[in-house]
Amino acid sequence: MPSHHLAETVATLMPRAKAELTQLVAFKSVADFTQFPRSESERAARWVADALYAEGFQDVAILDTPDGTQSVYGLLPGPEGAPTVLLYAHYDVQPPLDESAWTTPPFELTERDGRWYGRGSADCKGGLVMHLTALRALKAHGGVPVTVKLIVEGSEEQGTGGLQAYAEQHPELLAADTVLIGDAGNFRVGLPTVTATLRGMTLVRVEIETLRGNLHSGQFGGAAPDALAALIRVLDSLRAEDGTTTVDGLTAGSAWDGLTYEEGDFREDAQVLDGVGLIGSGPLAERLWSRPAVTVLGIDCPPVLGATPSVHARAAALVSLRVPPGTDATEANKLLLAHLEAHTPWGARVRTEQVGQGQAFDADLSGPAYTAMARAMREAYEGQEMQVAGHGGSIPLCNTLAGLYPEAEILLIGLSEPSARIHAVDESVSPEELERLSVAEALFLRDYAGRD
Incomplete structure (x- = not known):
């Protein structure tokens, strides 16, 4: 035929x-x-x-x-x-x-x-x-x-x-x-x-608590530990200054020898705003396909609309970690959980939960x-x-x-x-x-x- x-x-x-x-x-x-x-x-x-x-x-x-x-x-x-x-x-x-x-x-x-x-x-x-x-x-x-x-x-x-x-x-x-x-x-x-x-992935929910309840930020702010601020610090610890994913103990991935991805094409495909830089370093194909990548998928905290002047007692986030072939997702999950707990400041209480995983x-x-x-x-x-x-x-x-x-x-x-x-x-x-x-x-x- x-x-x-x-x-x-x-x-x-x-x-x-x-x-x-x-x-x-x-x-x-x-x-x-x-x-x-x-x-x-x-x-x-x-x-x-x-x-x-x-x-x-x-x-x-x-x-x-x-x-x-x-x-x-x-x-x-x-x-x-x-x-x-x-x-x-x-x-x-x-x-x-x-x-x-x-x-x-x-x-x-x-x-x-x-x-x-x-x-x-x-x-x-x-x-x-x-x-x-x-x-x-x-x-x-x-x-x-x-x-x-x-x-x-x-x-x-x-x-x-x-x-x-x-x-x-x-x-x-x-x-x-x-x-x-x-x-x-x-x-x-x-x-x-x-x-x-x-890439494989692991999906983790992290929750931080610091107080029995929210407090007036004028009366207690400056000394009372803010759970939302603690969470922001934890999430920031997952990236180096250039945006590269940094999870304690996780390897950086490997080289990629297939198709190349030009930066101009990627900026257009991803609809990156003019003047905004890309994160990470090295070949784009490696950053996308053969290295780990962390993403904060969501945060539980009060929205701007209706926010009150409060020090927050609790905050939570959903974190995704993508890992390349050659990295075991189960081991990567253990490293991510340990990293989140180790980088929680001020002795705040932290709970982590795995909610999804794939190799x-x-x-x-x-x-x-x-x-x-x-x-x-x-x-x-x-x-x-x-x-x-x-x-x-x-x-x-x-x-x-x-x-x-x-x-x-x-x-x-x-x-x-x-x-x-x-x-x-x-x-x-x-x-x-x-x-x-x-x-x-x-x-x-x-x-x-x-x-x-």
């Missing part, structure tokens, strides 16, 4: 892809059920299950995972003796943040300036649509030549590990020769990219799946060679699958290129990227079937 036939078929499927993505984005499937209704995630899971049934998948099941969320599984048998490919995406999304800051409503897919806007459009509901579109294109040209398992997670963004625990309890369920994770992205639009490394991932690029993907991307992107990049984020399931199936190749592709602004206001997806990656996935599955 000539590759241009698959490309033509994918082009005809794009209106359907847009319609389905519109339906998916409409679900407010944030797996934080303290803020968003559980029913929204359950409806999204049912939509996925119905889509798999409609595509002829067998053994379709909505799995209740140990963290209280749902993942959706289906099996599409291929020819006898064909390899098995596990396709992954997730239907849960990040909260929309300030909905009023969105140009258009976050849960309504809206086309603007050649892109489709909406929460989850790229991360990762668009990844599910990419998988479905690739399979439909193959079915239009004689059928899918491999056995496909499709798993769509419901709590990836929360990092609560439900699917990981379920997979460990049912190790035969997701067994495959190759795993294709649809939750990464090209280095930039139009540049075909596989992601070879992911780093480093792919082996030497197998037949990577060879097939390089060929598929070259065809889908009209002669452009596949690039290898890292990713600063974490997908803990990758390590779970690598541990369960050590012989399986794991590839990461997806729609989360820099312009997508995932996790931010005005997340979007490039329909051209969705189309080309659907073609690439279809070509990959076709070519990988003849790997021997």
Whole structure:
């Protein structure tokens, strides 16, 4: 089958892809059920299950995972003796943040300036649509030549590990020769990219107490220990003067020998304000992909609006630490907890709690799946060679699958290129990227079937 036939078929499927993505984005499937209704995630899971049934998948099941969320599984048998490919995406999304800051409503897919806007459009509901579109294109040209398992997670963004625990309890369920994770992205639009490394992460809550209750800052300020000031000192201790992450005992990471990232490109991608410097030192790719990075995700303290003249008795923060391949996330968590406690001033009472963790991932690029993907991307992107990049984020399931199936190749592709602004206001997806990656996935599955 000539590759241009698959490309033509994918082009005809794009209106359907847009319609389905519109339906998916409409679900407010944030797996934080303290803020968003559980029913929204359950409806999204049912939509996925119905889509798999409609595509002829067998053994379709909505799995209740140990963290209280749902993942959706289906099996599409291929020819006898064909390899098995596990396709992954997730239907849960990040909260929309300030909905009023969105140009258009976050849960309504809206086309603007050649892109489709909406929460989850790229991360990762668009990844599910990419998988479905690739399979439909193959079915239009004689059928899918491999056995496909499709798993769509419901709590990836929360990092609560439900699917990981379920997979460990049912190790035969997701067994495959190759795993294709649809939750990464090209280095930039139009540049075909596989992601070879992911940083691991640990998420820690730190709470500091100094007083039985708040005090008048005029009457007691200057001697009474302020919990918020103590917390600020602790958080500041996590960075050197140039912004480099500094956790006592944590190694600085390693060199990066893949794609380079120019500072001008990064400033534009990250929307850094004019005159504001970047943090850290050394090559940007290393800072982003092969070194640790700490981020303060939130602080519990009174907002400016309505603040009173008080010395604060209590303050808390949520701290994320990303660690590169080669650094054990469990050990990094111990070092972070010890650092927070050691740097708490004035004898203040400090409590720390781990609330999430995932190990780093480093792919082996030497197998037949990577060879097939390089060929598929070259065809889908009209002669452009596949690039290898890292990713600063974490997908803990990758390590779970690598541990369960050590012989399986794991590839990461997806729609989360820099312009997508995932996790931010005005997340979007490039329909051209969705189309080309659907073609690439279809070509990959076709070519990988003849790997021997």
